[in-house]
Amino acid sequence: METAHTDKNFEQKLNHLTDNLIKMSNIVEKQIEIAVNVIKSKDSSDAQTTQNLDEQVDEVERDVRDLSFEIMTLHRPVASDLRLVFTALKVSKELERMGDHSRNLAKRAISISSSFDEDLTDQMHNLGKGVQKMVNQTLESFFKKDEVQARISWNQDAEIDRQYKSLLSDLIERMHNKETSVVDEGTKPILIAKSLERIGDHATNIAEEVIFNITGHYIDLKKSDFE
Amino acid sequence: MVDQNSNYALQTSEVYVHYGKKMAINNVALNFPKNEVTSLIGPSGCGKSTFLRCLNRMNDVIDICNVKGKFLLNGNVDIYSPDIQVETLREKVGMVFQKPNPFPKTIYENVAYGPKIHGIASSQNELDEIVKDSLHRAGLYEEVKDRMDDIATGLSGGQQQRLCIARAIAIRPEIILMDEPCSALDPIATAKIEDLINELKENYTIIIVTHSMSQASRVSSKTAFFHLGNLVEYGETGKIFTKPDKEQTNDYITGRFG
Numbered sequence: 001m002e003t004a005h006t007d008k009n010f011e012q013k014l015n016h017l018t019d020n021l022i023k024m025s026n027i028v029e030k031q032i033e034i035a036v037n038v039i040k041s042k043d044s045s046d047a048q049t050t051q052n053l054d055e056q057v058d059e060v061e062r063d064v065r066d067l068s069f070e071i072m073t074l075h076r077p078v079a080s081d082l083r084l085v086f087t088a089l090k091v092s093k094e095l096e097r098m099g100d101h102s103r104n105l106a107k108r109a110i111s112i113s114s115s116f117d118e119d120l121t122d123q124m125h126n127l128g129k130g131v132q133k134m135v136n137q138t139l140e141s142f143f144k145k146d147e148v149q150a151r152i153s154w155n156q157d158a159e160i161d162r163q164y165k166s167l168l169s170d171l172i173e174r175m176h177n178k179e180t181s182v183v184d185e186g187t188k189p190i191l192i193a194k195s196l197e198r199i200g201d202h203a204t205n206i207a208e209e210v211i212f213n214i215t216g217h218y219i220d221l222k223k224s225d226f227e
Numbered sequence: 228m229v230d231q232n233s234n235y236a237l238q239t240s241e242v243y244v245h246y247g248k249k250m251a252i253n254n255v256a257l258n259f260p261k262n263e264v265t266s267l268i269g270p271s272g273c274g275k276s277t278f279l280r281c282l283n284r285m286n287d288v289i290d291i292c293n294v295k296g297k298f299l300l301n302g303n304v305d306i307y308s309p310d311i312q313v314e315t316l317r318e319k320v321g322m323v324f325q326k327p328n329p330f331p332k333t334i335y336e337n338v339a340y341g342p343k344i345h346g347i348a349s350s351q352n353e354l355d356e357i358v359k360d361s362l363h364r365a366g367l368y369e370e371v372k373d374r375m376d377d378i379a380t381g382l383s384g385g386q387q388q389r390l391c392i393a394r395a396i397a398i399r400p401e402i403i404l405m406d407e408p409c410s411a412l413d414p415i416a417t418a419k420i421e422d423l424i425n426e427l428k429e430n431y432t433i434i435i436v437t438h439s440m441s442q443a444s445r446v447s448s449k450t451a452f453f454h455l456g457n458l459v460e461y462g463e464t465g466k467i468f469t470k471p472d473k474e475q476t477n478d479y480i481t482g483r484f485g
Contacts, residue, residue, distance in 0.1 A: 003483040010482065076441055078468045079477045216470025 010075045024060040025139045028095045035106040036128030047106040057099040064092040087213040094202040105195035108188045123167045131196045138203045142210045154207035160200035233302045236261045236432035242296030251277045253456040264433040266443035269453035283320035321395035325407040327387030329379035337379045341398040365393035385416025405435040444468045452476045
């Protein structure tokens with residue numbers, strides 16, 4: 001366990017910063033989980049929940065920003081403390097964007113007709129479940145300071161991208177074939193898939209921040225590193 | 228091992244210092260690159276000031292202090308050699324102390340004193356030039372040019388410290404040692420000294436002991452962290468203050484002990 005600061009006030013603020021990030025992560029994970037379920041359930045009250053949770057996310061993000069600023073101004077953090085504050089600011093921004101995508105995809109999901117192609121719905125749902133798992137593991141790597149896990153999570157994005165591209169080409173092909181249930185929904189399924197893919201990208205960014213927080217370096221990760 | 232690398236103003240190795248039976252420095256090796264500022268940091272009693280004082284043999288006057296090790300100036304001068312006069316060494320390695328300590332003499336005399344006793348000036352005109360130039364380099368000339376015959380102790384604390392720096396550089400040293408030079412100064416006077424340190428490194432190698440982490444990070448390019456007489460870590464200041472290699476260094480600079 002890390003030694004506590006001599007300055008208890010500083011220690012409390014850093015703990016509070018971490019607590020805020022945990023809180024924000026929990027809300028965003030919940031948001032993603034609900035939004036992914038809405039793809040199948042089309043439950044409008046759940047979609048509304050993602051909207052409500054988004055307001056909470058924005059509020060915690062502002063708290064993280066203000067507290068980080070206060071810590072930098074009053075305590076001049078260095079070394080591991082500086083990296084934590086720097087990472088907190090960037091991770092909170094990524095989480096906030098993930099929340100926005102979750103809210104938007106839930107909103108679009110309830111506007112899709114219940115007669116929409118079941119197979120494509122399953123594909124979107126599976127993509128969502130994959131993203132959900134990736135986000136969970138990335139955030140866990142952050143709080144456990146687990147570099148190996150962060151790299152594994154980062155690597156999962158390749159699979160997310162593969163699934164996204166496959167879903168996209170499937171959607172386009174069916175539009176070409178003028179399958180009514182697909183054509184009628186227009187770009188909505190594409191935008192849902194894109195939101196999920198973007199959440200994966202934000203998780204990738206967080207994984208890079210986790211590695212920086214632990215090592216002090218930004219690693220120029222390439223997908224080929226894992227192949 | 229000390230090598231003959233002339234990129235270093237001063238090289239030290241296998242340094243041990245004892246006060247009686249008490250060990251103050253334990254097998255330290257540290258080299259100081261020319262024209263760079265190196266900060267020595269660490270909690271009180273870690274040995275950083277003791278180590279600094281070894282570098283111009285200030286510890287010689289302490290009877291119970293026993294210094295061992297290799298100290299090489301410019302790659303070839305053993306500063307503890309019996310052939311080396313302490314006065315000659317201190318022409319090369321000047322020192323500025325924690326508390327400004329001007330002589331109870333005029334501003335002019337404070338700066339002229341060193342060049343006079345070391346026979347650096349061959350004429351009054353040359354001495355005048357050295358005094359003027361040193362005060363200029365110390366960023367003090369404009370403030371004192373019309374009152375060179377005033378007693379130096381009438382200057383403010385920050386001015387007195389800059390006068391001490393002018394006094395140190397008047398004898399044209401290669402290295403300036405500074406032992407917490409700003410600890411008695413207000414933020415503006417501190418900023419002036421730090422700005423001066425930044426300018427002085429063009430011509431001098433500076434080694435500074437400081438308790439202020441932010442000062443170390445602002446003024447130095449290299450930082451050495453001491454703890455209980457050991458050199459725990461030495462490296463680029465930017466690295467020490469973002470991702471030090473040793474957990475002990477991280478704990479100290481983030482305020483987790485000391």
